[in-house]
Amino acid sequence: MGTSLLAPRPLKLAFAATLMIGVALPAAAQVATAPKATARIPLEPIEPIEPTDPQPEPDPGPGPGPFPDPGQYMCAADLNNNGDAADEGETAYCAATTDGGHLCPLQEVACVADATGQYSCPVGTQFACQTKVAGGPPSCSPNQCANLATTPIITEPPIEDPGTSPDGSVDADGNCLGTIEIFSGRGMRCRPPGLNTTLANCCKDKGKIVKDGMGSSIGSLGTKIAVVKGVFQGMSAAFTALRAGATAGQAANAGANALIIGLDPTSIAISLAINFMIEFLFSGCDQQDMETAMLRSSGMCHELGSYCTSSFLGICLQKARGHCCFNTKLGRIIQEQGRPQLTAFNGNLWGTAKKPMCRGFTPEEFQALDFSKMDLSEYYADIESRAQTDIQVDMKDRVDAYLNAVKN
Structure with a gap:
């Protein structure tokens, strides 16, 4: 085992407004443990979705719905x-x-x-x-x-790439026994509008939701994914409440509570995450769509291109965009500008959109990088902006969460 270093359909407007108003966040949600991911059960023949998702009947009109x-x-x-x-x-x-x-x-x-x-x-x-x-x-x-x-309909499953484990095996002296990878990533995909997503754009940029972990404890991609899964868990809780007969406001409360518990505002922009959860609530997007969209909009993913993920009679019905997603924006920038410098990546910088190659640098490769040839201005600007505003934004997120809970 290696070691990674630094490594449904849309809501109607009235219903969406009710969900937004009904969100109540617990003031005591200060625990910093990431929630567990929700299991996914595939529904053939179109696309696996969460078992808590409502399953619409086939559309009687001229065009088939997501479950013909x-x-x-x-x-x-x-x-x-x-x-x-x-x-x-x-x-x-x-x-x-x-x-x-x-x-x-x-x-x-x-x-x-x-x-x-x-x-x-x-x-x-x-x-x-x-x-x-x-x-x-x-x-x-x-x-x-x-x-x-x-x-x-022939459907490709989501990209299966768990990434490099952040904690490999060590000997009695604490020396790593596996392959060290620096700025390693994970192959992921999100889907643009198509048949399987009920024409929802599952790659839509929703703003910087997951915060960069350089200089904090939220450093590994595995932890970032756990944070993203917390949003999906919130959505699943909202679905469960709706199916149990809860009102829209009660369902939103259940989803928000599940989202906030275990998430520290230094790791996630809470208000954006709640908006993200509500917008995705009844779309045809699955868990990996959400994970990729959140990391992608946070500047942590390199897009490789698109490929067909669902077809009928040889005609593509649904496309997907393949990505390599990293633990930080800096990791993504160094990977993008460092790979072309190394002969090990010549001819195959990133793999393919369907099968991304997202491994990290070996220590020898990392030492061979010429940082003087890299343009890190994108990250420098991010650091300057974050240094001045992060504390205020984090405090505002927590205060707003408390006020929402009091008002509702």
Whole structure:
């Protein structure tokens, strides 16, 4: 074992406002232990989500929701020519036809009759003219229908990269027995709007929620992830309360209480985290989406690009953005500017978006880095701003939390 050094759908506005007003934070939440992560149970065939998430019925309209009926016939088309069918209106259920087949409503056009009464498809003679069981004139579509029971949506799981353990094995003298990695990271992904996220942007920047841990006890990426999981635990508590019959305000209180207990304001911007939790509450985002979005918006992730994480008939329905996320913004900056200097990373700086390579530097590699060639101005500006405002902001977060609890 190595050692790492420094290492649903959107809420309606009225309901969201009720959640915001109903948040009550305990004044005595001073414990600094990170909450445990909530277990995740996958729901096939689309995307694993938390078991506490509400599970909507399939959308009876033309476009399938996040949980289409496996007995339905579905079709997909890249209507805006952007390389996927992840946008709204680019997937649909097919209509049954009198010949026992199914017709895709995407790009459907009426067939044209000739002098003999024979119908042909104006899109192309290779496409059959069909009459829908529901009635109407014969029509055709260039898009193929398939039964989800026999042609399921193929979905990639979240990136599985636990990262390097911050505490490797040591001998009797305290010497590390594993490989030392400096500024190590973890491969993660978040998903932009698509079918599986119910068109929610799970990569959305929500501001600097997780605070940089340089110079504090919140130093390892594992601890940062534990802090992020605390927000997800708060969301799960809110879901549980809602499903048990709680009002919106009571559910928000339950989520906020679970969020704040165990989190120190020196590690997280509490007010932003609560807003983040509420916005994600009924979206199709999963736990890794949330973890990545929070670290990404806090400046701790390097994006590698996008890849298809869900497809149907070879057409991409959902994309994901792969990242290497680090314990601090400084770690991310040094990794970005240090890797090109080392021959060990030549030809493969970061791996791929689907399989990020986020290892830390060995001691020998770290000593070989030329810091005079690095531009650290982004981090210097962050230090200057933080030195002047952090204490005031942390105190304000705690005071606001107390006042919210008193008012509610």
